[in-house]
Amino acid sequence: MPTEAELITLRSEKRDQLLRKADPYPSRVERTHTTAEAIAAFQAAGEPDPDETTSDPITVTVVGRVIRQRVMGKAAFLDIRDGSGKLQLHYRRDVLGDTFDDLKLIDLGDFLETSGMLFRTRTGEVTLTVVSWRVISKSLRPLPEKWHGLSDVELRYRQRYLDLIANERSREIAVTRTKILRAIREFYYQHDFLEVETPVLQTEAGGAAARPFETHHNALNRDLALRISLELHLKRLLVGGLERVFEIGRVFRNEGISTHHNPEFTLLESYESYADYEDVALMVRDLIQYVARETIGTLQIVQSDGTVVDLENGWERTTYREALLKETGIDYVEHPQREDIIAVSKAHGVPVPDGASWASVLDNLMSNLVEPTFVQPTFIFDYPTALSPLAKRKDDDAEIVERFELFVLGYEVANAYSELNDPIDQRERMQEQAKKVASGDEEVEIADEDFLLALEHGMPPAGGLGVGIDRLVQLITGEPSIREVLLFPAMRGQLNETTPLPSDRTPPNSTNDADKTVSPSVLNEGDED
RNA sequence: GGGCCUCUAGCUCAAUGGCAGAGCAGUUGACUCUUAAUCAACCGGUUCGGGGUUCGAAUCCCCGGGGGCUCACCA
Numbered sequence: 028m029p030t031e032a033e034l035i036t037l038r039s040e041k042r043d044q045l046l047r048k049a050d051p052y053p054s055r056v057e058r059t060h061t062t063a064e065a066i067a068a069f070q071a072a073g074e075p076d077p078d079e080t081t082s083d084p085i086t087v088t089v090v091g092r093v094i095r096q097r098v099m100g101k102a103a104f105l106d107i108r109d110g111s112g113k114l115q116l117h118y119r120r121d122v123l124g125d126t127f128d129d130l131k132l133i134d135l136g137d138f139l140e141t142s143g144m145l146f147r148t149r150t151g152e153v154t155l156t157v158v159s160w161r162v163i164s165k166s167l168r169p170l171p172e173k174w175h176g177l178s179d180v181e182l183r184y185r186q187r188y189l190d191l192i193a194n195e196r197s198r199e200i201a202v203t204r205t206k207i208l209r210a211i212r213e214f215y216y217q218h219d220f221l222e223v224e225t226p227v228l229q230t231e232a233g234g235a236a237a238r239p240f241e242t243h244h245n246a247l248n249r250d251l252a253l254r255i256s257l258e259l260h261l262k263r264l265l266v267g268g269l270e271r272v273f274e275i276g277r278v279f280r281n282e283g284i285s286t287h288h289n290p291e292f293t294l295l296e297s298y299e300s301y302a303d304y305e306d307v308a309l310m311v312r313d314l315i316q317y318v319a320r321e322t323i324g325t326l327q328i329v330q331s332d333g334t335v336v337d338l339e340n341g342w343e344r345t346t347y348r349e350a351l352l353k354e355t356g357i358d359y360v361e362h363p364q365r366e367d368i369i370a371v372s373k374a375h376g377v378p379v380p381d382g383a384s385w386a387s388v389l390d391n392l393m394s395n396l397v398e399p400t401f402v403q404p405t406f407i408f409d410y411p412t413a414l415s416p417l418a419k420r421k422d423d424d425a426e427i428v429e430r431f432e433l434f435v436l437g438y439e440v441a442n443a444y445s446e447l448n449d450p451i452d453q454r455e456r457m458q459e460q461a462k463k464v465a466s467g468d469e470e471v472e473i474a475d476e477d478f479l480l481a482l483e484h485g486m487p488p489a490g491g492l493g494v495g496i497d498r499l500v501q502l503i504t505g506e507p508s509i510r511e512v513l514l515f516p517a518m519r520g521q522l523n524e525t526t527p528l529p530s531d532r533t534p535p536n537s538t539n540d541a542d543k544t545v546s547p548s549v550l551n552e553g554d555e556d
Numbered sequence: 557g558g559g560c561c562u563c564u565a566g567c568u569c570a571a572u573g574g575c576a577g578a579g580c581a582g583u584u585g586a587c588u589c590u591u592a593a594u595c596a597a598c599c600g601g602u603u604c605g606g607g608g609u610u611c612g613a614a615u616c617c618c619c620g621g622g623g624g625c626u627c628a629c630c631a
Contacts, residue, residue, distance in 0.1 A: 030600060031566045034582060095591075102588035119588060135581075148589050172567040172580050174592050179567085181623045193567090236631065282630045283557090380629085390631070398631095414631085432631075439631060508624095520622060523604080526566085 031526045034169050039529055041132040042165045048129070051162040056140055060087040063111035066153045069145040077144040077156060084144040089114055089155065090163060092192075093137050095173055103130055104154075107139060115154040116141055122158060135173070136166030167528060185522050187514050200512055203322055204500050208275065210321040211295060211496075214314050220271040220297060225260035227253060227277070233475045234258030234417070238281040240290075253279035257296040258417065258491065259478040262446060265300055265489050266481045273297035275496065286508045287438055290517050293496040302490035303445040304429045308406055311433060311441050311492055312342055315404075319503055330505040334402060336435060341403035347393070347410050347427075354397045359389055359411070360426075368392075384463050386413035401434035416456040418444035435502055443492040450482040 045051040060068060065087045069075075077084035091107030091114065101120035106113055116139075120127040133139070141160040148154050171177035176193035183190040183197070190197045212222065230249070232239035234256030242251050257274045264272050278294045299306065319326050319338050326339040345353075352358050355375060362368040365385040372379050372388050377395045379388055389411065401407075410430040412420060418428035429445035447453050457474035500512040510516035 033600075034566060037582070095593095097590050097593050098587090099590065099593075100587040102590085104590045104593085106591075115591070117589075121588075148591090150589070150591075152589090152591070154589085169566045169581060174580065175568040177567070179563095179623085181563090182567095184623090189567095238630090280630080283628085285630080286625085288630065378628085394631075442631070518623085523622075 031169070032529075035167055035526060036529050038134055038165070038167045038169075041134065042167065045129075045132055045162055045165060049161060051165040053161075053163055056090060056163050057088045057142075058090045058140070060089055061111035062089055062091060062107070062109050062114035065089050065114060065145060065155070066112075069153055074147055077146050084146075086142070086144050087155065088140065088142040090138065090140045092166075093133060093135055093139060094192075096133065096135060098130065101127070103127075105130075105133070105139075107141070115148075115152050116143075116160075117146075117148075117154050117156050118160075119156065122156060123160075126160070133162070134166060134169075136168075136170045137162055138164035138166075181518075184510055184516050185518055200500075200504050200506065201514060203504050204512055206322040207318055207500055207503060208496070210318040211275065211314065213321070214317050215273045215297065218271070218310075220273045220299075221269055223261070223264060223269070223272050223274050224276070225254075225257055225264075225274060229254050231475055232256075233478065235278075235280075240279045240281050255280050256493070257294060258493070259475055261296055261298050262486060262489075262491070263478065263481045265298055265446075266484055266486045270300040270487075271298070284517055286510075287498060287501075289497065289509050289513055292509075292513075295494040295496055296492065298446065298489050298491045300487040300489045303488065304408075304431055304443050304490050307443040307490040307492050308344075308408075308431055310490075311443065311494070312404075314494075315440075315499070318499070323503060328503060328505060330436065331507050334436070336502065337403055342406065343403070344406045344408060346408045350397050350407055351393060354400060355392070357392065359392075384413075386411065390414055398434055398439070399437035402436055404433060404435045404440075406431045406433055412456075413459075415444065416460050417447055417453075419447045419449075420452070438498060439495070440498050440502065441492060441494045443490065446486070446489045446491045448482065448486040448488060450479060453482055454479055 042051060065085075068087065069085045072085050073082075075082035075084050089107070089109065091109035093105055094108050094113070095104075095106040097104045103118040105116040105118065107116060118127055118130060139160055140163045141155060141157045143156045143158040145153060145155055171189055171193040177183055177189050183194070187197075191201065215222065228242070228244070228251045230251060232252040232255045234254075235258070237255045239252040239255050242253065243249070244251050254276075255278055257276055257278065261272055261274060273296065275293060275295050277291050279291045280288075281290065282288060284290065299310075302310075316326060316338055319328065326337065328336045328338065330336060348359065357371055357375070359368065362371055363385075365388070368385055368388045369379050369383075372392050375392065375396060377392055379391070383391070408431045409421065409427050410418070410432075412418075412426050412428050415428045415430045418430040421427045421429055428447075431443055432439050433441035433443075447456070454474070457479070461474055497509050497512055501507070501509060504512060506512055
């Protein structure tokens with residue numbers, strides 16, 4: 028009787044019947060082996076046959092969620108899954124007696140605790156002969172289909188738990204992501220970096236050119252912003268004498284959503300005193316190679332479209348000026364005037380937004396015409412000073428800073444510089460940025476007095492790095508959309524209305540007197556609510 | 557925000573202007589080595605919402621909503 032409401036009602040009634048026998052939601056559960064451990068133990072013992080008296084059978088208690096059910100009269104096979112894998116269970120009426128019939132109360136999705144002996148079936152599958160079993164969690168809603176699984180992208184993102192249940196690939200990505208984070212931490216620990224945490228709520232969001240989210244602190248009656256980068260606080264720590272620090276943290280940018288942008292994303296930043304951007308370039312290459320080796324065991328990474336990214340050999344270096352010149356024939360230093368660069372941009376078919384500064388027009392050119400061409404890992408060194416208010420100028424050219432960005436698959440994966448530690452220059456550069464706000468450029472670095480105060484106490488020379496973790500995970504998993512590597516990507520609106528549970532469910536403690544086996548016909552008539 | 561595509565049973569999908577269907581899941585029955593178990597019967601719909609055109613709309617048109625891709629935006 029399957030509208031969704033009816034499916035739920037049926038399961039609820041099975042729950043009630045289970046309640047009369049035992050609590051289907053016990054808090055204490057027994058488990059001697061994961062399913063993977065059980066199979067391994069069976070094999071390690073030489074696969075003793077429980078029907079033979081010559082050897083001791085392997086007896087285990089395992090737990091897991093029922094994902095398939097094949098009932099054949101007086102015997103049944105159930106597949107359960109736990110975090111380690113799957114195990115087939117064999118229920119036999121001649122072994123279980125009356126408790127065999129309780130299988131009727133089991134639905135796909137329920138969690139079981141089962142004890143018994145392992146054997147190998149005729150068709151070769153390691154299987155548990157169930158001697159005793161019980162329900163340890165009853166599922167009230169039907170799961171996605173067992174074969175086709177869940178493919179509706181919207182449901183996969185909004186109800187990720189269903190995606191994780193139904194799709195192996197989804198579990199794989201989630202696991203790879205945590206392995207990547209662990210490998211990053213290991214790498215930094217090995218290099219004597221301290222992992223630190225800095226504020227998410229800030230009076231002014233700085234360290235990057237992006238629009239922040241605004242919020243409000245009631246007790247202080249004060250507007251606050253969610254951070255857009257980690258940079259300015261981490262540098263304060265360098266001032267304080269922590270020589271090597273890193274943070275992996277969520278930052279928030281009030282911008283559009285795309286296959287490479289989510290409003291909140293995970294940023295890695297690290298700062299190393301007495302290093303410069305050349306040191307950082309070597310480090311980031313080592314870091315990414317280390318992460319790839321530790322997580323997927325290869326440096327040749329196949330993307331979903333078949334492109335192979337080679338993290339072993341690429342790593343070409345070019346400069347900002349060279350890259351633009353080579354790809355477009357434009358030598359930007361020959362176009363120092365705003366009107367001039369705008370004309371060049373338009374001549375190359377790149378539209379110019381109203382009020383764009385010289386720097387943003389130039390940057391636009393790069394991101395439209397040049398960056399997409401770098402598929403294999405490529406460093407672009409030496410950015411125009413106007414684009415990089417927090418980076419140190421080159422010794423021999425004040426208009427260029429010691430900065431590089433790393434591009435893979437046409438998008439930015441890392442950004443680094445020799446950090447600007449001259450407080451006077453820093454103040455002027457921030458004030459320069461402030462002027463852009465006046466002329467209509469909304470996304471610029473703001474002058475942060477607290478940060479400048481720290482710098483004025485002296486910050487050691489340092490090399491800093493920022494890596495978009497979500498994009499790195501995309502690269503390593505080969506996923507073309509950032510939403511696939513975020514467990515809960517940002518979605519517009521809400522989950523569609525769902526079928527509520529029946530309202531007359533009795534809570535476990537209030538003993539309900541018998542009677543209430545509602546017949547299907549009764550259910551059909553009553554359209555309550 | 558623009559363009560293109562998309563939304564049908566719990567899930568996966570058919571039906572292109574003419575009675576809204578199948579598989580899985582579910583219920584009942586048969587079945588003690590199955591594994592997408594099998595066999596039989598049954599149950600299941602606000603076709604995303606609203607309006608319109610038409611004798612007749614899942615289908616065509618308009619408005620709105622969700623989602624995907626893409627462009628713009630976005631280091």
